[in-house]
Amino acid sequence: MKDTELFYTLALLKVAGIRDVIAKRLINHFGMAEKIFHARSGELLAVDGIGTILCNKLRDRAVFSAAERELQFIREHNIQTVFFKDDNYPCLLKYCNDGPVLLFSKGNIRMEQSKKISIVGTRQITSHGIAFCRKLIADLAPWNPVIISGFAYGTDITAHREAMDNKLQTVAVLAHGLNRIYPAAHARFQYPIMENGGFLTEFWSDAKPEREHFIRRNRIIAGISEATIVIESAEKGGALITAYMADGYNRDVFAVPGRTTDMFSAGCHTLLKTQRAHILTEAADLVYMLNWNIEKVTEKAVQRQLFVELEPDEQRIYDFLSQNGRELLDLIARSCALPVHKVSSLLLRMELKGVIRPLPGKLFEIV
Incomplete structure (x- = not known):
């Protein structure tokens, strides 16, 4: 993460009333933290969870001084920073809606x-x-x-x-x-x-x-x-x-x-x-x-099972599991761009069809 974007991300997190959920929503909406501070009021108010009070607080440039001091500390002490969109951000923590925007290590x-x-x-x-x-x-x-x-x-x-x-x-x-x-x-x-x-x-x-x-x-x-x-x-x-x-x-x-x-x-x-x-x-x-002892198995192709018909979303899940092997429900949902509650229902239907099976550790794999 470049120093400029880190600086604006720090400033955003210093704004009173901005916590991780809202900060992520703003960053995802505008693409980067710097744009949030240059956005017009109407653009900010269009973001879910941003009202007039938070909009006004985002105009407070006093947060920049605090961000600069923290950035200086990070530089002087060789602190490693990880942004929630970075590839090296802890994988499972990405699935937590309230996970930190930034981690220091x-x-x-x-x-x-x-x-x-x-x-x-x-x-x-x-x-x-x-x-x-x-x-x-x-x-x-x-x-x-x-x-x-x-x-x-x-x-x-x-x-x-x-x-x-x-x-x-x-x-x-x-x-x-x-x-x-x-x-x-x-x-x-x-x-x-x-x-x-x-x-x-x-x-x-x-x-x-x-x-x-x-x-x-x-x-x-x-x-x-x-x-x-x-x-x-x-x-x-x-x-x-x-x-x-x-x-x-x-x-x-x-x-x-x-x-x-x-x-x-x-x-x-x-x-x-x-x-x-x-x-x-x-x-x-x-x-x-947690299935630490189970070795990868060769999955059977669904086409080999007679009279099995899959809906489009079921087929998407099946194709993902066929390519990646057993996976967690949250990862299946994210990779297939489907809501978790819908994936849970689809997996149950696919289990009843004999296409997939649940495993200990909240994992799923194809039969």
Whole structure:
């Protein structure tokens, strides 16, 4: 992303009342952030969600000074920026309507074509939780997943440390800017993490680790990976919020069961009882549900099946799966330019026709 466009994108995000959903809508409408600041009022008001108040706020040029300061910080500290339209923007996060317009990172993050899982849980992780987390990551190491967490005390830092011990890439998603390390006690892990992974945030350099920032941080943890694992959690807490967000993004959620009397198993049990999570007792559960063990198969041509007739949209989905193999529902919908709810209905009809079949991990493939 060129500095000029980055500057105007930063300025747009600094406008009061402009959050990621509206910012994306404006950028998609005008093509680039710079044009938004030169647009006439009538053009701005034509964008869904833009009223007179936001239109007037977009005339405030004070945001340019803030954008220039942040751009200077990015340059001086070699911060990597990723725009939501860039090819290297986290693939699964692109399907989240409220995903960040910009991501800032430090380190050597390489998540393209990689298996990605998020591990979350209580800051007061028990010895049982630590032991489970260690064994889980060690057993998953042959599949070389990226381990994502939030760099907090307890479960988060345990997951990061075990990933490093097993030579796996790990990504710490922060609830503040990249000019600080929080908590300070974890400063000793900064450079080891950056050697094989790194730090990721949507927050500017002056952003402090405030309470509401952690909730926003959690949606990135939930949306960036194919599955979220809750090791331990009380009845309320950030780990449960992350799990609910992941479920809302149509991601797989796993929860580790414990004894009924264990306080930090209560949240996991709630997820299991409400069917928001799969039970996770060992690495093999996750490997099976996410299809990590299944090799590609040669699909049969639909023409070989007698008396099967497909509607045009069904044929489009079939052709896509035939060419690309098993895929997630969201990716099918995006690639075929169809709404997700319509694709869900079409896939069910195609399943009844014996043309496709659903797989664990919310994947679909042709028969």
